[in-house]
Amino acid sequence: MPTSTRAAVLRQRGQPYSIETVELTDPGPGQVLVKLAACGICFTDVGVQRYEQGTPLPQVLGHEGAGTVLAVGAGVTNVAAGDRVVLSYASCGACPSCSHDHPQYCANFMALNYAGVLPDGRVPFTQAGQPIYGGFFGQSSFADHAIAYARNTVKLADDVPFALAAPFGCGLQTGAGTAYNTLNVQADQAFAVMGAGSVGLAALLAAVDRGCHTIIAVDRVAERLDLARKLGATHTILADGRDLMLALREVVATGIDRIVDTTGASAVIRAGLEALASRGELAMLAVTAPGTEITFNPNTLLGGRSLLGAVEGDADPQSFIPWLIDRHRAGRFNHAPLVTEYPLAAINEAVADMASGKAVKPVLVME
Ligand SMILES: [Zn+2]
Ligand SMILES: [Zn+2]
CATH class of the missing domain: 3.40.50.720 (NAD(P)-binding Rossmann-like Domain)
Structure with a gap:
């Protein structure tokens, strides 16, 4: 298993991302280690880069990840090593909203998506012993690897390219x-x-x-x-x-x-x-x-x-994303014209092109 990964780190509000090597923690119980292949950029990432949103820095953002599962922690049964997956937002699964199939209104939404640490209190990344926060939307996918959770890791069919699949996770x-x-x-x-x-x-x-x-x-x-x-x-x-x-x-x-x-x-x-x-x-x-x-x-x-x-979108990712991808595969939802691909290292150019309107949906690719 990898012990370090390449990540786009946001160190200061209003500043560009820097591409750095960071140490990566192991997936704990209920968690999933994913080797990322693509991640879309969404306006929520831009919002955190520009404005104070109560989430700590330095942090690895990115919340439209897609890739391959490398390892799963104890108790994860919906995905296994080798599965192709899309990552979405995190939810607790136990609060009244989650219990009524509305995880998008999870009572623990902020803690699970914005706290900068994993629910078990661990910081997902470090560098020279210093914390690099993560767990953004239960993933932090502007990187080569992410720690996600069983609940926000959705299986992906073999025939959908990662760069087209990634933006299903949020936007x-x-x-x-x-x-x-x-x-x-x-x-x-x-x-x-x-x-x-x-x-x-x-x-x-x-x-x-x-x-x-x-x-x-x-x-x-x-x-x-x-x-x-x-x-x-x-x-x-x-x-x-x-x-x-x-x-x-x-x-x-x-x-x-x-x-x-x-x-x-x-x-x-x-x-x-x-x-x-x-x-x-x-x-x-x-x-x-x-x-x-x-x-x-x-x-x-x-x-x-x-x-x-x-x-x-009032959506439970575990049911809605596969359904929407089926619409896409059936030719009923063709979002390919929205997507422009950039290498991860070109993240700042991708963000600028999104702001200027040159790119509608930039998707970073990790290969
Ligand atoms: Zn909940
Ligand atoms: Zn988003």
């Missing part, structure tokens, strides 16, 4: 799950997504799969709208300062049945709410900036309209 699950699970979009509905980044486009792909008769993508970046059209959007709206409520109502005068907001921007969410059809639903999935408040005419809701919120 694709979040976007697609919000459309499939939270909103349960249907063919006789008009659908809109506010924000056509990787999460929004995953929601759009779900609406395409379900056959929604009208699919609208809204974004500030024209190139993303071009991509949305290629993926199946029937209409696009460039958010160039125009009244988004009126623009949506111009497409469907009676209003939009289901909207996913990925922007977390109060004006955009309000425009979406006001553009909803009677009995329409808007689901928000983005963390809004501190201090954000949304004002809207409460009578809007009297038309049977709902404002919902969801994390991780």
Whole structure:
């Protein structure tokens, strides 16, 4: 078993990652050692790099890992050495939410995904005896190896490339799950997504799969709208300062049945709410900036309209990720055009390209 690994370490807030060699701990009971082949970059990684989020530094981030199991700790039965796997978020399995098949609202979510240490108190990495924190989303996959848990390690079919599989662990699950699970979009509905980044486009792909008769993508970046059209959007709206409520109502005068907001921007969410059809639903999935408040005419809701919120697409990764990958294999969920591959060592370039919009979903590859 390896005793050291190469990792992209975030040492200081607002600084780039540095590629370093760190010592690796053994998998304890319930834990899984994975040799990573790929890891997507998600906006949560960018958020921790830029802003104080209560998780300690230096730390190895990365929470869309995919690779091969090298070893399992005591009590792990769902995967074994040699299995190809995708890693998702961690949950405890014992709290009321986990017991009711809603691990995304686990009472121990912060402790298991943000604490920087494993639940048994060990620090996953060290360097010259100093702690390098990890266990980010139960993995820390910006590295050649990760320690994950049985509950967030999901078996992967042989025929799905790691670089395409990795983003199912968070971003694709979040976007697609919000459309499939939270909103349960249907063919006789008009659908809109506010924000056509990787999460929004995953929601759009779900609406395409379900056959929604009208699919609208809204974004500030024209190139993303071009991509949305290629993926199946029937209409696009460039958010160039125009009244988004009126623009949506111009497409469907009676209003939009289901909207996913990925922007977390109060004006955009309000425009979406006001553009909803009677009995329409808007689901928000983005963390809004501190201090954000949304004002809207409460009578809007009297038309049977709902404002919902969801994390991780209301999805249990053990059932949802294999299901979504089956949709992908059946040609019903083609996210390949979203993915751009970078070597792990080029992580800072990948983050910059994501911020500039040059890459929609950067995926680091470890080979
Ligand atoms: Zn729980
Ligand atoms: Zn994420």
